Amino acid sequence: LRTAPAPLMLLSRHVRESDYKVVLTGEVADEVFGGYDIFKEAKIRRFCHRYPDSTLRPLILKKLYPYLKYNPAASGDFGKQFFQQGMEYIDQPFFAHVPRWSTTRRSWRFFSAEMKSAVESKVGYESILRLLPKDIGRWDPLNRDQYVENHTLLSGYLLNSQGDRMAMANSVEGRFPFLDHRVMEFAANIPARYKIRILNEKFILKKSMAGLIPDSIRKRSKQPYRAPDSLSFFSGGKPVPYVQELLSEESLRTAGYFNPAAVGKLLNKGANGRIIGFADNMAFVGILSTMLLDKMFIQGYSAASFE
Template sequence: MCGIVGTLNLTKDHPIEVPNLKRMLATIRHRGPDEFGIYTDAHVGLGNARLSIIDLSTGSQPIANEDETLWIVFNGEIFNYVELRPELEARGHRFRTTSDTEVIVHLYEDFGPDCLRHLNGQFAIAIWDKRRRELFLARDRLGIRPLYYTVTDGSLIFGSEIKALLATGRVRAEIDPTSLDQVFTFWSTLTPRTIFREIFEVPPGHYALAHDGQLTVRRYWGLSFPTAGEEDSRSEGEIAAELRELLIDAARIRLRADVPVGAYLSGGLDSSTITALIRNYTSNYLQTFSIAFSDPNFDERKYQERMADFLHTDHRRVECTHADVGHVFPDVIWHTETPILRTSPAPMFLLSQLVRENDIKVVLTGEGADEFLGGYNIFKEAKVRRFWARQPESKLRPALLRRLYPYVPQLSAGGGSYLEAFFRRGLTDITDPAYSHQIRWRNTARLKRLFSAEQRAAVTAPDPVAEFTATLDGDFARWSRLAQAQYIEISIFMSEYLLSSQGDRMLAAHSVEGRFPFLDHRLVEFCSRIPPYLKLRGLNEKYILKKSVSDLLPADVCQRAKRPYRAPIHHSFFPPKGVLPYVDELLSPAAVAAAGYFDPQAVARLVKKCRRGRLVSESDDMALAGVLSTQLVHRLFVEEFSVPTGDDLHPLKLCTG
């Protein structure tokens, strides 16, 4: 985990100033507080805020090749750097460090952008080619590490977080109405958009080349699935065995570090699998970390303790209360840099704080298993609804949905009848390419009733779903129904929310690096070829994973039905005693009207309902989180963004060319 920043003169000769780069780095110093580095010449400035994990003594950045014609700043880890280095040495390259960063610059020297195909890792990369006057920016295949950019007044400005761009004083934060409309449909913007006008992300699996005044963005990797019926035809046992071998190696290489490595342990199948692999196949001493909730509706501590005892890990736990969520929410939004419709990142913020307090810089987690192995209820819902659509008047078929949501009667009046009415919407639209997700998107989009007339009128693409489905290529229609649903979930929710707002940003807030064995690209490509019936066997999710690791885990953990990770919302912002001043201020009619995104009267009705705390629905909770987080984004980035000087960055390495 690090942070990178930079600026390049595309068509105008602006001064490349060290103080400007220092200000950019100062805004993201939480990503890498250990040391800082800057490279400048007449055309470009590069900066790095380093979290020292590999090659602690000589791995400081920026790093150059042998003749200093290529300079790199890098955020992330290349897990196969150990294997790549001797290959490069055999080709004549000379190394000054033992870092993974230097491996990248030599690979680029030989292969150019094709070097990315050699990398197994999570990364955001910037390489300046002095001879060609060309800047190369790249992001890992799945978007684990962020990378943002904008082009303004003849300059390309980039950084690991948007606040670094704003720190230049040349980029203004302005919430894009169309992007906000997307957030209130998908929970995130569609790549390459961000919430801010004219600020973009390098999409996952893409690189950008800036040369001769032009910026070109190209794809080097894309998620794909076989044609339905042409998946891996080997036996169940053979597939399970290869899955296990790939998982073992993915976990093994993600333990490479010159600092202690810990693991998150939620008590579910995915994190338990990763922890069990570490304990069974390595000699690593292991600290594990988990979140507990004071509210029993969200608490899973008994399963966490079960696994910690079973695997004999040194376990730590943070207990999260309603008040904790409300207290840290402004900090959470400072780091997400985008509105969110859930409070789930807040406990993750507290968890990474606990990790750092225990002097751990790196944790392995279980993200990716649900997406690539069919673990989410949304996949089951689509399967049941297609079955139900064959007999729309059946009373027995929709009853299967109740098995997925045993807690719904506690959340919504009506229980089973509520579920049936909810999932009946669009039931027979089975030819819709986004059938699996349409019902969720439509439900979320109902929150737009809170938008102001001005916000509605300013949206330039009023059908975000059509905008997304238009990007689906011809192969999509040939995939299995489960593969189609997985692709949508991975492309939007995982890359744009789970790995960002709930992942990288909450880890980086406390200078912690997350590593994700299930997102090893070898494993991802293997899982894409697994037949759907081995992922979702009836309504038994992640069937092949359970078969693959059943001997490593207690049966009750291995076979336990997945329960979604959730966090409290309205109780967190409207406590039974006292008030949260920032909530009352930002949701006041005056503040809502001044920001201009929402109808003050509609928000006032929502606030009144949530304050009473009776019959508050899931939709109300989403609306509250969405409105409050949007108001916070407006306050923190549009109205009151302040820029640190960066004069206290230490130690600071300065390089010139």
């Protein structure tokens, strides 16, 4: 559902062509020291929940995501609707992640009827609860948020699809100092106020680096590694040829995963430059990736046929 692995694969190629075989990476520092915006977002949402009638507290959300052109925090009623998602789960350990999961789940509207039926019977928040420690409800809220993040996005995606696979595609070995069990055990015992000081993420880590790395790096705003999404796949007001072929009504009906009419509307939005939100971008990338996998590994087309 995300495009960041592609430029990371190109980066690892550049590293290999520069005659390096091993790299150190700062991956996992955000997970163990509270660096992600999702942790700050959850902190603010809990803060707002204590005084639900306050009109001032929600304004703090505007300090999040300054790097996003279409920032949900700055979009009035839509932003309010986005950040209020999942408030009924405020006492649950997965509370911080409900807005993200809800956004991803909106991709289901593009599934065929058969696919929707197959998925809906298998996915639910109770499946997450079965994977969590029985005493997690007694943990500090930030620690709960970190645990869920570590056991979902980190392990399955960042270290796997976006990490090892992209590096090893060019025979580069990644080393992860922040994954050292002693570092993680130490970080797990640090009080939350030293990880996020008000809204200053990774506070104790940045403090410990004073004099060791330039302040221009140590004090700069957090910004994720991003790559273009749907905009990359349209040119001159229409999908590039291989996208047009993969997402044609005939191809979609043959594969059977997606509703051709719904995907057609999404393509029209892309052609007009109107795929701007998280949900539509993730849906587009997910649909295109699935159709590529189907063509290459189910139907047996060669990659060369899409060049």
